[in-house]
Amino acid sequence: MEILGIPCFFKAHAQAKHIRIRFILSEGIVITYPKKVSDEKIRTSICKQKDMIANKITTLAEKGQLFYLEKKLPQMLEFKAFNTKKEISYQYALKSNLFAVNEGLIIRAENEQEQQKILKKWLLTYAQEQLLPLCKQYAEKYNFSFEKIRFGTQKRCWGTCTSKGSVSFNLAVLFIPFTCIEYLIFHEFCHLEHCNHSDKFYTLLEAYLPDYKAREKELKKYSIPAWLSSNS
Numbered sequence: 229m230e231i232l233g234i235p236c237f238f239k240a241h242a243q244a245k246h247i248r249i250r251f252i253l254s255e256g257i258v259i260t261y262p263k264k265v266s267d268e269k270i271r272t273s274i275c276k277q278k279d280m281i282a283n284k285i286t287t288l289a290e291k292g293q294l295f296y297l298e299k300k301l302p303q304m305l306e307f308k309a310f311n312t313k314k315e316i317s318y319q320y321a322l323k324s325n326l327f328a329v330n331e332g333l334i335i336r337a338e339n340e341q342e343q344q345k346i347l348k349k350w351l352l353t354y355a356q357e358q359l360l361p362l363c364k365q366y367a368e369k370y371n372f373s374f375e376k377i378r379f380g381t382q383k384r385c386w387g388t389c390t391s392k393g394s395v396s397f398n399l400a401v402l403f404i405p406f407t408c409i410e411y412l413i414f415h416e417f418c419h420l421e422h423c424n425h426s427d428k429f430y431t432l433l434e435a436y437l438p439d440y441k442a443r444e445k446e447l448k449k450y451s452i453p454a455w456l457s458s459n460s
């Protein structure tokens with residue numbers, strides 16, 4: 229279900245006392261309600277709060293945060309760390325194609341699902357061109373040795389590192405500022421040494437990035453866009 233174009237999720241909660249409507253970046257509108265409440269009552273509650281919902285959506289749009297909430301594919305991508313913007317237009321065509329024009333991209337495919345696939349594939353190539361060399365540069369400079377680096381579209385996770393030394397980053401890393409990217413690279417690389425979030429791990433991280441806490445806080449302003457991790 230969607231409310232004003234934003235995906236909407238319902239969660240019955242044993243401990244909930246009231247019907248509660250929240251906006252969660254990368255998820256959408258999340259409505260939690262006490263288990264025994266009827267559908268009718270939930271619907272009435274949403275209707276009563278429709279102005280609040282509309283206002284919130286306007287505020288999010290003004291802050292440029294609808295980008296994270298909407299499932300529909302973005303018209304504009306901003307790669308903050310690389311000082312690049314790409315305008316994207318979508319066309320319906322039987323044959324799938326991607327054209328680079330001036331500063332933008334034209335994506336042609338028969339439906340939205342295919343268009344999303346093409347966009348993700350393009351982002352993967354872009355990550356391999358932009359992020360991979362950056363990771364290698366840091367690994368070399370600071371003596372980290374990883375097995376391999378891959379890029380994915382997990383729903384909530386910015387990065388992971390396995391005990392075998394395989395590091396993975398979310399493609400959404402492409403959209404965050406450089407200070408946050410640098411933080412994530414060091415965070416995952418420090419996991420090569422300590423596969424947990426122990427005191428030893430944070431001591432090591434702090435040795436590389438004395439201001440890691442500020443960067444962690446900055447990263448919280450960003451989220452993994454719903455259109456990137458959804459399979460629609």
Ligand SMILES: [Zn+2]
Pocket residue numbers: 415419424425
């Ligand atoms: Zn971690």
